[in-house]
Amino acid sequence: MSPDSQDYRAILLGKAPLLDVRAPLEFTQGSFPGAVNLPLMNDEERHLVGLQYKRAGQDSAIRLGHQLVHGTIKEERVARWAEFARTHPEGYLYCFRGGLRSQISQQWLAEAGIPYPRIIGGYKAMRGFLLEALERTIAQSRFVLVAGFTGSGKTDVIACLRHAIDLEALAHHRGSSFGKHATDQPMQIDFDNRLAIALLRMDDAGVRNIVLEDESRLIGRCALPNSLREAMLTSKVVWIDESLESRVERILRDYVEDLGQQFDRLRGSDDGFGEFAHRLLESLQNVKKRLGGERHARLDGLMREALAAQREGKGLELHREWIRPLLTEYYDPMYAHQRAEKASRILVTGDRDTVTRYLLDAGY
Numbered sequence: 150m151s152p153d154s155q156d157y158r159a160i161l162l163g164k165a166p167l168l169d170v171r172a173p174l175e176f177t178q179g180s181f182p183g184a185v186n187l188p189l190m191n192d193e194e195r196h197l198v199g200l201q202y203k204r205a206g207q208d209s210a211i212r213l214g215h216q217l218v219h220g221t222i223k224e225e226r227v228a229r230w231a232e233f234a235r236t237h238p239e240g241y242l243y244c245f246r247g248g249l250r251s252q253i254s255q256q257w258l259a260e261a262g263i264p265y266p267r268i269i270g271g272y273k274a275m276r277g278f279l280l281e282a283l284e285r286t287i288a289q290s291r292f293v294l295v296a297g298f299t300g301s302g303k304t305d306v307i308a309c310l311r312h313a314i315d316l317e318a319l320a321h322h323r324g325s326s327f328g329k330h331a332t333d334q335p336m337q338i339d340f341d342n343r344l345a346i347a348l349l350r351m352d353d354a355g356v357r358n359i360v361l362e363d364e365s366r367l368i369g370r371c372a373l374p375n376s377l378r379e380a381m382l383t384s385k386v387v388w389i390d391e392s393l394e395s396r397v398e399r400i401l402r403d404y405v406e407d408l409g410q411q412f413d414r415l416r417g418s419d420d421g422f423g424e425f426a427h428r429l430l431e432s433l434q435n436v437k438k439r440l441g442g443e444r445h446a447r448l449d450g451l452m453r454e455a456l457a458a459q460r461e462g463k464g465l466e467l468h469r470e471w472i473r474p475l476l477t478e479y480y481d482p483m484y485a486h487q488r489a490e491k492a493s494r495i496l497v498t499g500d501r502d503t504v505t506r507y508l509l510d511a512g513y
Contacts, residue, residue: 155270158282158349160241160275161349167181167183168185168233168242169181170188170230171186171244172191173186176188177336179276179336180272181275189226190214190218198210198217230254231263244272245273247267251267255267282345283341284376288376289352291358291359294361294385295360295361295387296363296387296389297390298389301399301501302389302395302501303362307362310513312356312513319340320335320368320369322370323404327429327432330408331425332411341374360513385494386496387496387497391500393476408428422460426456430453433448440479
């Protein structure tokens with residue numbers, strides 16, 4: 150067994166299995182990649198102990214905690230910890246501050262014959278380490294942005310490079326009004342933690358020049374750190390130029406076919422298609438103000454016709470009829486404006502393969 154540790158860098162870069170004994174509500178508000186929540190106390194128990202602490206102090210709160218978590222409840226929780234520890238002998242446990250809850254959990258595991266190390270300082274200290282690392286690694290890095298019109302395959306380029314970070318993967322969102330997946334995005338804290346760890350990995354490998362996809366301040370509901378956004382506003386750019394038809398096909402693949410399959414796997418074919426259709430129509434509704442009422446009504450009608458044909462088993466062909474004008478009439482003018490603004494920072498322009506080769510040749 151490893152000793153208790155506060156070497157947060159080694160723990161995170163080593164992908165050590167993490168046993169989070171905080172209450173479920175704390176866990177959902179922020180956690181670390183791969184952490185498993187097996188709480189010492191559930192939300193109600195933690196609430197009651199907190200009230201007792203305010204009324205009568207720490208000793209009384211501890212006594213109440215032992216009263217609430219005893220007998221078969223205690224045995225079941227220790228058994229789950231023991232299973233985790235036996236499965237992941239290289240892991241660590243932690244609570245919020247690395248105090249009583251993790252110490253009690255560690256003690257109960259030891260009494261069950263399983264010594265298991267604790268993260269000193271707990272979640273709060275490791276989160277603080279990541280926030281500091283995030284700002285430090287952003288400050289010392291230089292970025293190149295992959296830009297291009299919607300559907301040009303920017304994410305595909307990122308996937309080909311060793312020295313790149315896929316911000317959209319970290320945010321679990323494709324980065325446009327239609328970019329939601331079937332499952333939810335991470336909380337902002339979780340996104341920050343994922344990004345900090347990704348940058349730490351680059352730092353650990355001695356990488357200072359990093360490729361990112363050109364993104365706005367928000368990727369869905371996940372906000373880029375201000376320092377990263379400011380750095381991106383002055384970073385060099387590579388611009389992908391792909392034909393309209395290839396972009397239509399990529400949008401069809403990602404935003405229709407793949408999204409539909411996600412909902413199908415999640416909800417089953419009938420309910421899944423209904424939720425998928427609702428998501429597409431909702432995404433179009435979200436840009437109604439910018440589209441204008443007349444254009445929105447036209448695209449909405451085309452989308453509904455395509456969805457009806459798809460439901461009837463007639464394939465995806467009609468989806469191209471709303472994708473094409475959505476690109477040419479809505480997205481392309483915005484990106485053309487952005488391209489003009491970035492002109493002085495563009496290093497190379499070409500199709501996806503050309504841009505990929507350029508970046509690989511440059512050592513990315």
